[in-house]
Amino acid sequence: DTAVSQTPKYLVTQMGNDKSIKCEQNLGHDTMYWYKQDSKKFLKIMFSYNNKELIINETVPNRFSPKSPDKAHLNLHINSLELGDSAVYFCASSHGPHNNYGYTFGSGTRLTVV
Amino acid sequence: QKEVEQNSGPLSVPEGAIASLNCTYSDRGSQSFFWYRQYSGKSPELIMFIYSNGDKEDGRFTAQLNKASQYVSLLIRDSQPSDSATYLCAVYNNNDMRFGAGTRLTVKP
Numbered sequence: 001d002t003a004v005s006q007t008p009k010y011l012v013t014q015m016g017n018d019k020s021i022k023c024e025q026n027l028g029h030d031t032m033y034w035y036k037q038d039s040k041k042f043l044k045i046m047f048s049y050n051n052k053e054l055i056i057n058e059t060v061p062n063r064f065s066p067k068s069p070d071k072a073h074l075n076l077h078i079n080s081l082e083l084g085d086s087a088v089y090f091c092a093s094s095h096g097p098h099n100n101y102g103y104t105f106g107s108g109t110r111l112t113v114v
Numbered sequence: 115q116k117e118v119e120q121n122s123g124p125l126s127v128p129e130g131a132i133a134s135l136n137c138t139y140s141d142r143g144s145q146s147f148f149w150y151r152q153y154s155g156k157s158p159e160l161i162m163f164i165y166s167n168g169d170k171e172d173g174r175f176t177a178q179l180n181k182a183s184q185y186v187s188l189l190i191r192d193s194q195p196s197d198s199a200t201y202l203c204a205v206y207n208n209n210d211m212r213f214g215a216g217t218r219l220t221v222k223p
Binding site: 033035040041042043044045048055056090101102103104105106107108 | 148150152156157158159160163200202204209210211212213215216
């Protein structure tokens with residue numbers, strides 16, 4: 001199936017741990033994104049990559065590090081997890097950075113830090 | 115800070131009525147405007163986009179854009195209980211897609 005797929009779907013971990021979330025899209029899109037959705041449902045951009053190149057890097061703690069090995073993959077690594085990192089993280093993709101056709105979202109990763 | 119503002123709701127309408135969802139944005143250079151629907155526990159899915167002033171219709175959905183007033187809306191005709199969800203307005207300009215906090219819509223049978 002063509003889609004944006006994220007793993008894992010759920011992640012429960014202790015404070016101070018390091019974890020990664022993986023994202024892959026087989027839509028042939030050039031641009032991929034990481035969004036964070038907090039408990040109030042507000043979606044906030046974190047990072048954007050176009051053809052493996054970082055194009056958006058919002059003000060997020062440097063404990064968050066994205067990696068794009070190729071244009072179909074964008075992973076998110078988080079060091080020293082904190083309680084405030086608990087949220088749903090969505091990966092998305094689009095045809096390009098000057099896209100006018102909207103994004104396709106992955107199913108999300110619900111991260112709970114305890 | 116470029117902002118997208120929506121009434122958080124909840125907005126409740128009876129089945130068969132018209133639901134009207136509103137969104138204002140602060141960036142006058144915004145180029146494209148989107149409405150996403152998000153069911154509880156699911157990811158956002160694109161339902162409409164509009165670039166030009168005026169109305170754009172797709173089935174029961176109509177998007178309306180007024181760039182002078184920096185206002186975009188979504189009308190849902192003949193609302194169904196399955197339309198109950200959070201509707202996110204998104205505004206795009208130059209690599210940057212900003213989302214509103216969403217309006218929660220409940221359609222009562």
